[in-house]
Structures are given as C-alpha cells and as structure tokens.
Amino acid sequence: MRYLWFLLVLLPLFLLPFPFYLTLLNFFALSALVALSLYVLTGLAGMTSFAQAAFMGMGAYATALLTVKAGLSPWLGLLAGLLLSLLLALVLGGLTVRLKGHFLPLSTIAWQVALYILAGNLVGLTGGHTGITDLPPLTLFGYALDTGFRYALFSLFLLVLFLLALDNLRGSRLGRALLALRGDALAAASFGVDPARLRLQAFLLAGGMAGVAGFLYAHFLRFVNPTPFSLEASIKYLVMAVAGGVGTIPGVVLGAAFFTGLEDWLKDLLPLLLGRQGNYEVIGYGLILALILLLAPKGLWPLLAARLPRKEGRLPEAEPLPLAPPQGAKGEEVLRVEGLKKAFGGLLAVNGVSFALRRGEILALIGPNGAGKSTTFNLVTGTLIPDGGKVFLFGREVTGLAPFRIHRLGLGRTFQHPHLFPELSVLENAALGTYARTRAGFFRVLLGLHRKEEDQALATAYRALKRVGLESLAWERAERLTVGQQRLLEIARLLASGAAVLLLDEPGAGLRAGEKRELAHLLRSLAKEGYTVLLVDHDMDLIMGLADRVVVMNYGEKIAEGTPAEVQRNPLVRAAYLGEEVA
Numbered sequence: 001m002r003y004l005w006f007l008l009v010l011l012p013l014f015l016l017p018f019p020f021y022l023t024l025l026n027f028f029a030l031s032a033l034v035a036l037s038l039y040v041l042t043g044l045a046g047m048t049s050f051a052q053a054a055f056m057g058m059g060a061y062a063t064a065l066l067t068v069k070a071g072l073s074p075w076l077g078l079l080a081g082l083l084l085s086l087l088l089a090l091v092l093g094g095l096t097v098r099l100k101g102h103f104l105p106l107s108t109i110a111w112q113v114a115l116y117i118l119a120g121n122l123v124g125l126t127g128g129h130t131g132i133t134d135l136p137p138l139t140l141f142g143y144a145l146d147t148g149f150r151y152a153l154f155s156l157f158l159l160v161l162f163l164l165a166l167d168n169l170r171g172s173r174l175g176r177a178l179l180a181l182r183g184d185a186l187a188a189a190s191f192g193v194d195p196a197r198l199r200l201q202a203f204l205l206a207g208g209m210a211g212v213a214g215f216l217y218a219h220f221l222r223f224v225n226p227t228p229f230s231l232e233a234s235i236k237y238l239v240m241a242v243a244g245g246v247g248t249i250p251g252v253v254l255g256a257a258f259f260t261g262l263e264d265w266l267k268d269l270l271p272l273l274l275g276r277q278g279n280y281e282v283i284g285y286g287l288i289l290a291l292i293l294l295l296a297p298k299g300l301w302p303l304l305a306a307r308l309p310r311k312e313g314r315l316p317e318a319e320p321l322p323l324a325p326p327q328g329a330k331g332e333e334v335l336r337v338e339g340l341k342k343a344f345g346g347l348l349a350v351n352g353v354s355f356a357l358r359r360g361e362i363l364a365l366i367g368p369n370g371a372g373k374s375t376t377f378n379l380v381t382g383t384l385i386p387d388g389g390k391v392f393l394f395g396r397e398v399t400g401l402a403p404f405r406i407h408r409l410g411l412g413r414t415f416q417h418p419h420l421f422p423e424l425s426v427l428e429n430a431a432l433g434t435y436a437r438t439r440a441g442f443f444r445v446l447l448g449l450h451r452k453e454e455d456q457a458l459a460t461a462y463r464a465l466k467r468v469g470l471e472s473l474a475w476e477r478a479e480r481l482t483v484g485q486q487r488l489l490e491i492a493r494l495l496a497s498g499a500a501v502l503l504l505d506e507p508g509a510g511l512r513a514g515e516k517r518e519l520a521h522l523l524r525s526l527a528k529e530g531y532t533v534l535l536v537d538h539d540m541d542l543i544m545g546l547a548d549r550v551v552v553m554n555y556g557e558k559i560a561e562g563t564p565a566e567v568q569r570n571p572l573v574r575a576a577y578l579g580e581e582v583a
C-alpha cells in the first residue's frame with residue numbers, strides 16, 4: 001500500500017506538455033520535503049520550529065558556494081549542505097530541546113531571523129540580496145536535470161524515498177517513542193526513553209531534510225538569495241503541514257500540494273481583486289488556515305481519513321521476547337531504600353524512610369493523604385532526586401539516576417493517572433514498553449532495516465496484552481478503553497518492558513469492585529512468577545487482601561511495617577487513620 005506513493009513520480013509524465021505545471025510540481029516536491037521535516041518535528045516529537053527555511057538556506061548556500069565559487073560538483077554541494085544543516089541543527093537543537101513551552105519556538109524564530117539577516121549582509125560571501133547566480137544543473141548518470149520535466153522526476157523520486165523512510169520511522173520504536181514524548185515526557189522516560197537525546201535526533205533529521213530541500217531548490221532555480229529562506233517562508237511550511245494534518249504523512253503531503261497550488265492562484269487573483277501589486281497571498285494563507293483549523297482542528301487529512309475504511313491490524317509472526325523477570329534466587333533482595341529524605345522548601349515530605357523488598361513479594365505503601373507516599377515513589381523511580389538516603393536495585397546503588405536509566409536496570413512504574421497515548425493503538429501502547437529492549441537507531445529505521453526487531457516488539461506487546469487479558473482490544477485506540485482497562489494496559493506495558501520490579505501508583509483507583517478483584521488476582525499471579533511489586537493505594541480492602549507486607553507512612557515518616565494484620569492492630573496506625581488516641 002505504501003508503495004502507492006511511487007505514483008507521484010508518474011505525475012510529470014502527464015504534465016509533460018505543460019511546463020508551467022511542471023515548475024509547480026517541482027515547487028510542490030520541495031515544499032513537501034520541508035513540510036515533512038515538520039512532520040518529524042511537530043507531528044511526531046511535538047516541537048515547533050520556525051527555522052526550517054533557515055535550514056533550507058544552509059543547504060542552498062552551501063551548494064551555491066561550492067559549485068559557483070569553488071567549481072566543485074553539485075553532489076559535493078549536497079554533502080556540504082547536509083553537513084551544514086546538520087551542524088546548525090546540532091547547535092540549535094543542543095541549545096533548545098530542553099526548553100519548555102514557548103521558549104523553543106521563540107528561540108527558533110530568533111535563529112531564523114538572525115541567519116536571514118546574516119545571509120543578506122555577508123555580501124562578500126553570499127552576494128547579499130542579489131544572491132549567487134549561475135549554479136550548474138544537477139547531472140545524473142550523464143543526464144543534465146536541466147528541464148522542469150527531468151527535475152520533477154528526480155525531486156519527486158527523492159520525495160517518495162523520504163516518504164517511505166518516514167513511514168518506516170512512524171512504524172518503529174523511535175516513532176512510537178517520539179509520539180510518547182510529545183504526549184508525556186515523564187511517561188516516556190519511565191520506559192527508557194532519553195527525552196533530550198531523542199528530541200535532538202528528531203531535530204537533526206528534520207534539519208537534514210530541510211537542508212536537502214534547500215539543495216534541490218538551489219539547483220532547480222540555479223540561483224539563490226535570502227528571500228526564500230525567510231521567517232515568512234518558515235511560517236508558510238508550518239501552515240502547509242498544520243493545515244494538511246501535521247500528525248500524518250499524507251496530511252503533510254496534501255497540505256504542501258494544496259498550498260503550493262493556492263499560493264500560485266492567490267498571487268494572480270489578489271492583486272486583481274485589490275487593484276495593486278504586493279505579497280498579499282500571506283493574508284489569504286492566514287485566513288484559509290484559520291478556516292481549515294476551524295472546520296478540521298487536526299487538519300484536512302484526518303477529516304478525510306475518518307471516512308476511509310479502517311485497516312485491520314495484523315499480528316506479525318515473530319518470536320516474542322520473554323516476559324518473565326530474569327531468574328534469580330527466590331527471596332533475594334531486589335529493592336532497598338535507606339533513610340530517604342526529601343524536603344519541599346520547609347516541608348519534610350519524606351523523612352528518613354527505609355524498607356526493602358524481596359523477590360516475589362508484594363509490598364504496599366500506605367498512609368493518609370500527604371503522608372509522602374507519592375514522593376517516596378518518585379524518589380525510588382528517579383523522578384525526584386533525594387536530599388538524603390540511598391536506593392539500591394538488585395544490590396546496585398541507583399540513587400539520583402535518571403528515570404530512563406533506572407528503568408533500564410529492571411524497574412518499571414505506572415502512574416496515579418494512567419499515562420497512555422490515546423492516538424496509538426492498544427498494541428502500540430504496550431509495545432512502547434519494549435523500547436529499552438530493542439536497539440534499532442535512526443539509520444536502521446529510516447532504511448527499513450528494523451522490521452525483524454519491530455515484529456518481535458509487537459509480538460512481545462501482544463503476549464503482554466494476553467497476559468493481562470486485553471488481547472481482543474489490541475487494535476483499538478487506547479482512548480476507547482475504560483479506566484480499568486487502561487490500568488491493565490499500563491501493566492501490560494510494564495510486562496513488555498521486561499521489568500522485574502513493578503511500582504504501581506494507586507492501581508486500584510477508579511476501578512469497580514469486580515475490576516479490583518481481577519487486578520488483585522493478576523498481581524498475585526505475577527508475584528508468584530517472580531515479579532516484585534511495590535504499590536501505593538488508598539483502598540484498604542484491596543491492600544489487606546493482596547499485600548504480603550505493608551509500610552505505613554505519616555507526615556513523611558515510616559510509622560509501622562508488618563503484615564496487613566499486624567499493621568491493622570498497630571495503635572500508631574489506628575491513630576493516624578482513625579484519629580484514635582495512642583495509649
């Protein structure tokens with residue numbers, strides 16, 4: 001099905017008698033390439049860049065300088081353009097991917113404007129606003145790509161290669177992880193994603209793609225000046241992607257096609273309507289974007305796609321990875337917490353808490369509201385860094401390690417409110433768990449060399465869904481699950497990750513009585529298989545029937561520890577919960 005994209009390469013054949021439309025087709029291919037870079041950045045990773053035209057400029061100027069001023073081959077120009085745009089992405093990404101909220105888009109605007117001004121002012125190097133003329137045509141296998149027809153064949157072929165590569169990315173561990181990052185970086189880190197690194201890689205890929213588009217642009221027009229690489233151009237590409245549906249590949253292509261045609265039409269129409277010349281098409285752009293987003297908030301393609309029949313999911317035939325925790329001696333200590341401390345300002349949220357868990361044990365952490373349970377949880381998982389005390393996992397100190405590192409050592413967590421990704425299928429949500437157990441990097445994924453591993457990841461996810469009883473919903477979107485099913489899916493994701501120690505934050509919250517019984521049954525059978533479970537919950541019935549041992553906290557301190565029956569009898573616990581006087 002995805003190979004249907006190759007039909008695009010046939011378009012120039014139909015338009016052969018119409019040179020004007022061949023030119024438009026070339027502009028479409030170039031725009032689509034830049035807009036697709038925004039699919040990676042915005043659609044997948046959830047970052048907004050207003051600097052894609054600047055990356056294009058890098059690609060264009062690098063090849064212009066090398067070919068015109070140094071007389072080198074355009075293919076060396078492509079290499080230089082790619083390297084230069086990657087370098088810019090490394091610097092810009094390195095400085096900005098950790099920024100939150102509006103700071104990232106704002107800083108890309110600053111870079112975009114600065115580079116545009118630089119291109120205009122470095123007259124000696126770039127020719128200023130006059131630019132660099134007479135770039136040589138590209139030649140391929142002895143053929144000069146010096147007509148609109150030949151160039152369109154080449155640029156569309158390249159576009160299709162990128163489309164297939166991005167389709168590979170979407171159906172891979174990296175695509176899922178990027179989508180997860182967009183939704184919830186904390187959850188993504190909890191199953192082993194290094195957010196800053198992955199965001200930077202997305203930035204590099206997007207920058208490189210825009211650089212290639214710049215190279216194509218330069219050798220198509222055989223002339224470069226700063227105008228096509230301005231902030232306005234960057235906004236235009238963003239508009240294309242967003243209007244078409246930035247979260248989908250066909251949407252971005254549709255947006256690029258729609259706005260390339262529209263721009264041309266508006267350029268002719270608006271001066272006629274307004275009675276004077278000028279770049280009024282930007283106004284038209286804005287109005288049409290507003291209209292599209294009003295009618296189709298996710299863009300044009302999702303609106304159309306909702307009417308298409310849904311594809312049936314297919315389970316790959318692959319040997320799943322084992323779910324069971326790595327073998328170890330029964331009863332060995334797996335998690336130890338020693339004297340943990342955490343203060344928020346003057347408030348001691350956790351004050352010297354210690355406990356340990358043995359393999360196959362279920363330990364419940366309970367206490368009244370504000371006792372410090374969630375904070376303890378976050379200290380163990382690495383989400384918060386303790387002010388004092390130590391955490392050991394399988395005998396190894398992990399105090400203060402980043403959550404994704406702690407996860408990779410075998411500790412997985414769920415959240416108080418299920419952190420799932422609604423637009424992914426149930427199977428894909430579970431497959432996110434396999435992220436740290438799989439290896440394919442960007443190169444392998446883009447070239448489609450990750451299939452075997454991907455099949456294995458999906459088979460593992462399916463096995464995990466089966467383990468918790470959700471396999472019949474594998475191809476549903478996660479947003480359609482009930483709360484109880486969402487909690488089970490979070491557990492399936494943990495199982496798929498191969499974690500041996502499961503930290504469950506209020507797994508019973510929001511569940512009906514029957515669902516709670518099923519959950520307790522599942523957790524008990526997991527513990528029998530050798531999983532170790534630490535859970536926080538408020539539901540005393542659930543905990544008393546489930547936990548082997550209970551640690552009770554109050555005002556940040558551990559006030560009791562023992563079997564459920566022991567702690568229930570403990571006067572300090574009764575005082576904390578029921579306000580009874582301690583004798």
Ligand SMILES: Nc1ncnc2c1ncn2[C@@H]1O[C@H](COP(=O)(O)OP(=O)(O)OP(=O)(O)O)[C@@H](O)[C@H]1O
Binds near residue numbers: 347368369373374
């Ligand atoms: N990020 C934070 N900044 C400031 N104070 C915090 C922060 N997180 C928790 N606290 C405070 O620390 C104390 C312990 O909170 P914590 O969430 O760990 O308790 P809890 O036992 O999990 O409570 P609950 O059962 O209500 O979830 C509370 O007084 C809370 O207000």
